[in-house]
Amino acid sequence: MTKHILIVGGGIGGTMTANHLVTKLYPEIQRGKVTVTLLSNSPWHYFKPAFMYVAFNSFYLDELRRKQRTLLRPEVEFVIDEVQHFDFSANRLECSSGKHYGYDYLVVATGCVPAPERIEGLPEAGDHFYQYQPARRLAEKLMSIEKGRIFITVNFPKTHNVPHQCGIAPIETTLMVDELMRQRGVRNQVEIVYTYPTVAQLLRNCLFLQEETCEVLPSIFEDRGIHYQRGFTLAQVDPDRRIAYSEEGREEEFDILMGTPPIRAVNAVLNSGASQAADNEGWLPTDHETMKVYGLDNVYVLGDTVDLPISKAGGSCHSQSPVVVNNLAGEIRFGKPVDAYDGRVVAIAQMGLENGMPLWYDYEVDVKPTPPNKLGGLMRKGFNRGVYWSVARGLV
Ligand SMILES: Cc1cc2nc3c(=O)[nH]c(=O)nc-3n(C[C@H](O)[C@H](O)[C@H](O)COP(=O)(O)OP(=O)(O)OC[C@H]3O[C@@H](n4cnc5c(N)ncnc54)[C@H](O)[C@@H]3O)c2cc1C
Structure with a gap:
């Protein structure tokens, strides 16, 4: 029987995961055993860190967004719709178009909002x-x-x-x-x-x-x-x-x-009943290793919606997405998750207008600050202006 993986959210977490899933499960997808859908409420994908540069007049609207469809492998079905209600017990979503979408496995990547x-x-x-x-x-x-x-x-x-x-x-x-x-x-x-x-x-x-x-x-x-x-x-x-x-x-x-x-989770997640986070913030209770939502055996979460103690960052999605993908492949091929997230976050900090500082940390080891320099700044510029889109496509 065909297994349907539904990803909600066309940000960096959801987009990378959709593309990585196709790479990982390509044999099953070719044989029609697995289908992958990404559902998002916007036709656009935003490179969110660029908003910071907008505040300094150094990034413009047309540079910081691309059409979501252009970032996805052709094997991924892309649907524009907005989740209103997660019906976890029935394995389906209710959307603002009035349509319902079912799934065997769900990945929540709806980010957070100020x-x-x-x-x-x-x-x-x-x-x-x-x-x-x-x-x-x-x-x-x-x-x-x-x-x-x-x-x-x-x-x-x-x-x-x-x-x-x-x-x-x-x-x-x-x-x-x-x-x-x-x-x-x-x-x-x-x-x-x-x-x-x-x-x-x-x-x-x-x-x-x-x-x-x-x-x-x-x-x-x-x-x-x-x-x-x-x-x-x-x-x-x-x-x-x-x-x-x-x-x-x-x-x-x-x-x-x-x-x-x-910040808080988006309304559909806030109102899903799956979060017990303080002050109605809506973070989903996340298994630190498998990235599953506690109590929901076929639901994974990554990115800004988790309740993990690590940065809500694209640099976190970069390490979480392969774990989610390996675990979904593990469930489909062997009946169980096979990978564990170690809390790794990798990024290049912008230190002033020109300098940069590469940084990484995980659950065990904190960031070791190093002197910011122009080379770091160049790496950050390269990431901002181009490499990011390859990361979203799952190529880097
Ligand atoms: C100013 C700024 C600077 C940053 N700087 C850095 C940095 O230097 N390095 C770094 O690593 N990270 C940085 N980040 C953080 C990074 O951008 C986020 O952590 C990352 O975008 C989170 O990805 P995500 O996929 O979880 O969520 P998002 O990218 O927010 O994507 C969420 C997606 O879900 C969709 N969605 C939401 N609700 C629904 C719904 N109900 N139905 C359907 N779709 C829905 C949205 O349209 C969106 O496509 C920065 C963020 C900001 C704002």
Whole structure:
């Protein structure tokens, strides 16, 4: 009997997985024993990290997206529709078109969404770079500020030991802001303040979510005249007075409030009943090794929707996707999962406008920070402008 694998979400996690599945299960697909469908609510695939560059006017809309169909192997059926309801007990999805889609195996790769509305005053007064339009608005402010205070905040999910999206992004963008202000000749009139919440995953009173990186950050910031504060957990914002209030009782003025906003899973996952995450954040309970959703034997999850303690990053999807694929192939060929995820994340951090720093870590070993350099910056540019699309196609 034909086994049908249905992947939901046309981001980096879903796209890589669809393409890798065809490579892995090619004999079965050719014989009609396996079919692979990718269902997404958009005809477009967005290279999301580019939104960060949009905030610095260095990436444009047509460069950062491609038609989803062009990224998929021809053997993958592509459906544009939006899941409204996951009916796990019946192995089917209900979509906004009114159609239902069944499956033997399901892969959830629906990502996460910014939720600034979870902090009072933040939608009105705050700016972020995690989506295209907000990043465009931030770019206008960063390009026009002549003097004042840029105040940077980072919000973690309330779910224990789950990080925000792309752990390094707040540092990357702080260094980019510093360089941009220098390029614009206004750095002496603009104060930059980087803050970090009291609780950052398992750490307390740090500047980053991993210890060794925390230790090198003060000298990096001091060299550039960037001020920093530990223990600032954003609680509320007064848009009229332009004041950010912290849970720890501090009040800070700002001209631009640039933040990593709260995040949550998409509505269909939030409402699926499969998550017990804190504050209705919706992360799916994920087996750290198999990448299966606990309690749902034929459902896998990867990317930003997991509740794992590792970065919500494309560099995580890159390591998770082959595990999901091997385990699906294992189930189809041998009746059981055969591979285990070790928590590996690989990325190149953008350190300022031109420099880069390759980084990797896993469940056991933290990032070892190395001096950022131009070669790293070149690797990051190469990834941003081209290699990413080969990664999505499952070629790299
Ligand atoms: C500004 C920024 C900078 C970043 N920088 C880096 C970086 O330097 N390095 C790095 O590795 N990562 C970085 N990331 C993180 C990275 O982009 C994400 O971790 C990655 O995109 C997650 O992939 P995903 O497939 O889980 O989700 P997504 O890429 O978000 O894809 C989700 C897909 O699901 C679809 N979808 C959602 N809901 C439904 C529904 N109900 N029905 C059907 N389809 C649905 C969406 O349309 C989308 O196609 C950054 C992210 C941002 C925003």
